[in-house]
Structure formats: structure tokens, C-alpha cells
Amino acid sequence: MKKIIKRVLFILLALVALYGIGRFIDVAYGSWQFVKRQPYLVAQTQTSMAIKWQTPKSEVGKVLYGLTPDTLSHTLNEEETSKKHSLTLDKLNKCTQYYYKVISTSLNIDNNGRHFRTLCEEKPTQRLWVIGDSGKLGADQREVYAQLYKYIQNDFKELDMWLLLGDNAYSSGTQKQFNKTLFKPFIELVKRYTPWAVAGNHDARRWAFYDIFDFPTNAEAGGTTSGHEEFYSVEDANLHLVVLDSETVSRADDGDMAEWLRKDLHANKKPWVIVAFHTPPYSDGGHKSDSSWDSRGRLKDMRETFVPIFDAYGVDLVLSGHSHGYERSKLIIKHLGKSDTFSAQNIVQDKKTDYTKSLMQKKNSGTIYQVCGSSAKLDGATYSHPALPYSLKEMGSLIIELTPTTLTSKFLNINGKIADEFKITKNLGKNDER
Ligand SMILES: [Fe+2]
Numbered sequence: 001m002k003k004i005i006k007r008v009l010f011i012l013l014a015l016v017a018l019y020g021i022g023r024f025i026d027v028a029y030g031s032w033q034f035v036k037r038q039p040y041l042v043a044q045t046q047t048s049m050a051i052k053w054q055t056p057k058s059e060v061g062k063v064l065y066g067l068t069p070d071t072l073s074h075t076l077n078e079e080e081t082s083k084k085h086s087l088t089l090d091k092l093n094k095c096t097q098y099y100y101k102v103i104s105t106s107l108n109i110d111n112n113g114r115h116f117r118t119l120c121e122e123k124p125t126q127r128l129w130v131i132g133d134s135g136k137l138g139a140d141q142r143e144v145y146a147q148l149y150k151y152i153q154n155d156f157k158e159l160d161m162w163l164l165l166g167d168n169a170y171s172s173g174t175q176k177q178f179n180k181t182l183f184k185p186f187i188e189l190v191k192r193y194t195p196w197a198v199a200g201n202h203d204a205r206r207w208a209f210y211d212i213f214d215f216p217t218n219a220e221a222g223g224t225t226s227g228h229e230e231f232y233s234v235e236d237a238n239l240h241l242v243v244l245d246s247e248t249v250s251r252a253d254d255g256d257m258a259e260w261l262r263k264d265l266h267a268n269k270k271p272w273v274i275v276a277f278h279t280p281p282y283s284d285g286g287h288k289s290d291s292s293w294d295s296r297g298r299l300k301d302m303r304e305t306f307v308p309i310f311d312a313y314g315v316d317l318v319l320s321g322h323s324h325g326y327e328r329s330k331l332i333i334k335h336l337g338k339s340d341t342f343s344a345q346n347i348v349q350d351k352k353t354d355y356t357k358s359l360m361q362k363k364n365s366g367t368i369y370q371v372c373g374s375s376a377k378l379d380g381a382t383y384s385h386p387a388l389p390y391s392l393k394e395m396g397s398l399i400i401e402l403t404p405t406t407l408t409s410k411f412l413n414i415n416g417k418i419a420d421e422f423k424i425t426k427n428l429g430k431n432d433e434r
Pocket residue numbers: 167200201202278321322323
């Protein structure tokens with residue numbers, strides 16, 4: 001009898017070890033496997049932009065750039081040969097449009113329409129395109145993108161920023177999957193915008209994620225130095241955008257991310273604060289924030305640790321994905337428990353749209369929570385969380401428009417209809433000073 005138990009235990013241990021080894025090989029291989037890749041933009045700042053690409057043969061990378069498509073009068077060459085290229089154009093003018101071309105001898109590069117703008121200090125209007133859980137290739141992903149293109153009247157100059165709410169490359173974020181589900185279908189966007197990509201649970205090949213993207217660790221794009229690529233801020237004109245990692249770093253109240261967020265929000269001077277991360281604090285879609293076990297407690301953690309910080313600094317808008325649907329709150333505060341504890345006390349302004357706030361960042365002035373994880377797939381769910389009364393089982397994306405005193409967020413569904421919309425207007429209050 002003892003012998004049989006020993007043998008069973010040995011087989012079980014061997015299976016666990018084999019699984020572990022297999023997973024490690026998959027992570028390492030999926031992360032480091034070399035793939036060809038067309039040039040794309042990363043690390044946008046007020047005075048610089050980096051361009052990365054991967055060629056089948058080792059060569060010296062070269063970028064031509066300038067202020068008009070016909071005068072690419074500046075040339076930047078790499079110093080050494082490589083298959084993996086990264087060139088940073090620096091000493092650029094802020095808030096300026098540049099055109100560029102990438103030269104390669106071994107990769108046939110699509111140089112049509114390559115341009116970008118550096119980050120601005122001021123700009124009267126801004127438009128962001130936000131997609132969540134978009135990494136599933138297919139007709140739905142294409143159609144959601146087609147509706148954006150229609151919305152901006154086929155003119156990319158009408159778009160300022162592109163934000164991705166995680167699960168950017170199903171099923172596990174390997175180099176190959178990123179090519180297939182992000183770089184190829186969104187080639188026209190990656191030519192022109194830094195993809196501010198939030199890490200999702202399916203972007204699980206971490207070495208690939210941080211190999212592909214370069215995020216600011218030293219406040220290069222504005223905000224406060226985080227020292228971590230996982231959480232950082234980006235400032236463009238009226239917007240202070242904060243990106244958090246709800247997946248892998250500590251979500252504890254005294255963790256590095258929470259400590260940094262307090263400092264970053266405390267120092268902010270921009271009129272609009274949007275915080276983005278993958279796993280939502282509230283959801284009754286494919287994932288349930290009422291469950292302490294769903295997603296290993298990450299929904300609960302993001303709510304219990306971070307909602308008090310959003311309340312303390314009056315964060316305007318929190319964006320997440322993970323549940324594949326659309327869900328949206330009113331302007332709310334202090335809701336840290338399960339959905340049955342949500343009450344009128346949590347609602348700052350009880351209306352569907354046209355909220356008002358002070359231009360000063362004020363404690364308990366309320367936050368709107370939006371979940372948009374249906375940019376390529378849809379969950380069957382009830383969507384009945386009382387804090388999220390404006391919820392739709394529909395695919396789509398968000399169009400966010402900003403001026404110095406207004407923020408409008410629209411859920412543009414897959415049929416081209418604005419299925420939900422709200423506006424926040426900010427004014428100086430009687431006792432406010434700027
Ligand atoms: Fe997810």
C-alpha cells in the first residue's frame with residue numbers, strides 16, 4: 001500500500017515539475033522569439049520620440065525626419081548593426097508634428113503616412129481613442145477600429161492619443177501574438193501614436209511586453225518619477241494620464257505603486273486626471289467585483305486600496321477592461337464594499353450626464369468608473385451592479401474629448417452609434433484659487 005502511495009506521489013510531483021518547466025520554456029520562448037516587425041512609436045515626450053523595429057538581417061538602422069513630408073532633412077543612424085532597432089529622435093520641438101521614414105535593406109518598410117506629434121503643454125482640444133481587451137484578431141476587432149476611423153472622418157490628425165486597457169494580444173502576449181493582433185491590424189496607428197498599453201493578465205509574457213514597449217520611469221513624459229515601467233504618468237496638454245498595473249505589482253496600501261500614486265496625484269497641476277488599469281474595481285460583467293476570488297482577488301484589491309486614493313485626490317475618470325462589456329458609473333465616492341453596500345451616500349451627483357466639478361483637484365469630488373473591455377470580444381453577463389447603471393452588452397470603444405474645462409466620454413459601439421455618453425464641466429468655485 002505504502003509503495004503505491006509513494007509511486008502516485010512521485011508521478012504527481014513529476015507532472016507538476018514538467019508543467020513548471022513547460023511553462024517556463026513557453027514564457028521564455030514566447031517572450032524572446034525573434035519576429036520581424038514594422039517600425040512603431042514608443043516613449044513619446046515633449047522633446048523626443050523613439051522608433052523601434054525588427055529586421056530579418058542584422059543591419060544599421062536609419063531614420064530620416066523633418067517638419068514636412070517633403071523635407072526629411074534630419075538623418076539619424078544607429079551606431080552598430082542589429083536585427084532589433086531603436087532610435088530616439090531628440091531635441092524636438094514640443095507640440096510639433098514631425099514626419100519620418102525608416103530605411104532598411106532587409107525589411108520592406110511601409111513608410112506611407114508616417115508622422116507623429118510631440119507632447120504639448122497646452123492645446124485647446126484633444127481626442128483619445130481607448131480600447132480594452134482588443135487583442136483578439138477578427139471581424140469584431142476590425143469593425144470597432146473601422147468605427148473610430150469613420151468617427152475621425154478618415155483623418156488621423158483628428159486623434160491625439162491611443163490608450164489600450166490591457167489584454168492587448170491574446171492568448172498570452174507572446175512576440176508572435178503581438179505582431180498578429182496588434183502590430184498588423186493597427187499598423188496605421190502604430191506608425192503615428194505611441195500605444196500607451198496597460199498590461200493585462202493575458203499579456204502574460206512579461207519579458208515580451210516590456211521588450212516591445214518602453215514606458216517612462218523618470219517622469220520623461222511628465223508627472224512624478226515612478227522608477228517602474230509598470231506605473232507611470234503621461235501629461236499631454238489638459239490631461240494627466242496615470243497608468244497602473246493591476247496584475248503583477250503589489251496592490252497593497254503601503255506598496256510602491258500606491259505610495260507613488262499619492263505623490264503623483266498630489267503634485268498634479270493639469271485640469272483632467274484619468275487613471276487606467278486592466279482589472280476593474282467594479283464590474284458585474286464577465287468578471288465579478290463581488291467575488292473575493294475572481295481574478296485572484298485583484299478586483300477587490302484595486303477597489304479597497306486604490307478607490308480611497310482616487311477619492312482623496314478627486315480623480316475624474318477611471319478606465320479599465322478585463323470584463324468584456326461596457327459598464328459605467330455616475331460620479332461616485334467611498335464605495336469599498338460589495339455591490340449590496342452601495343447606496344445614495346456614494347453618489348456625488350445623481351444624474352446620467354452633465355456633471356460639474358471644481359477646477360481645483362478636490363477630495364471626495366467624485367470619480368466616474370468606466371469599463372470598456374469589449375473592443376474585440378463580448379461576455380454574456382447580467383451587468384447589474386448598482387454602481388454601474390449605464391451598462392451595455394455591446395462591443396465598442398471609447399472616444400474621450402478634452403478641453404481645459406470639459407471632458408466628454410463616448411462609448412462608440414460596433415455599429416457606429418454613441419450608445420452612452422457623459423460630460424464633466426469644470427469651473428472655478430466661489431472659494432477656489434488657481
Ligand atoms: Fe483580462
